[in-house]
Amino acid sequence: MNFINHNWNISIEKAIEIQQYLSPQIEIGEKINLCEIKTVAGFDVSYKNNYGKAAIVVFSFPEMVLLDQIVVVSPIIFPYIPGLLSFREGPIILAAIEKLKNLPDLLIFDGQGYAHPRRFGLASHMGLYLNRPSIGCAKTRLIGNYNEPGSNVGDYSYLYDSETLEIIGAVVRTKQNVKPLFVSVGYKIDLSDAIKVIIKCIQGYRLPEPIRQADILAASG
DNA sequence: GCGACAG
């Protein structure tokens, strides 16, 4: 077993080991400029019994015109363990990506990126694995402390590691009077740009459109 | 030991 292309059918201990080994490789990824991004994709996975349904929805950027969508159903074996989500959803997400004709320029995931115990959440893992810029966009917090962000769309506060006080992400208001989103760097993008992209993807709802549409698609029949 | 804990 090598490392970036590691096996997915592994033990919990091995999964943690892989995260610790791969996490440092996130910083060697050269950051991209937003002007290079022409397409963005949103990912989501729904569950039913022992099966998962992964959905990918691709939009042009920054125009936000729907370009493509994919759905894949497959058995899910790895359990849900906070901090190890990528080992549960990674396989089915990669299977769905294989059906895309073109890999989008930027990938947005429903979960954390850098705002993770080992700085290697779902978005970071997928971004590194696919060598593509990625962003973590979660509906709830996994780790970290923060103050409530302002009430206007676009307002945000920082998410800090509770022990080191390092900035690990941002808490972004994407809709007035609605709970904020937890945005963090995935791969090859800085936090400032990640926040900008998420805001540009907001089309009147709490969730950025790529994720919102993927949610709807994964939840459908 | 107790509480927290992405989806």
Added chain:
DNA sequence: ATCTTGTCGC
């Protein structure tokens, strides 16, 4: 994530 009805507010 998923199980679940009505209900308050913009």
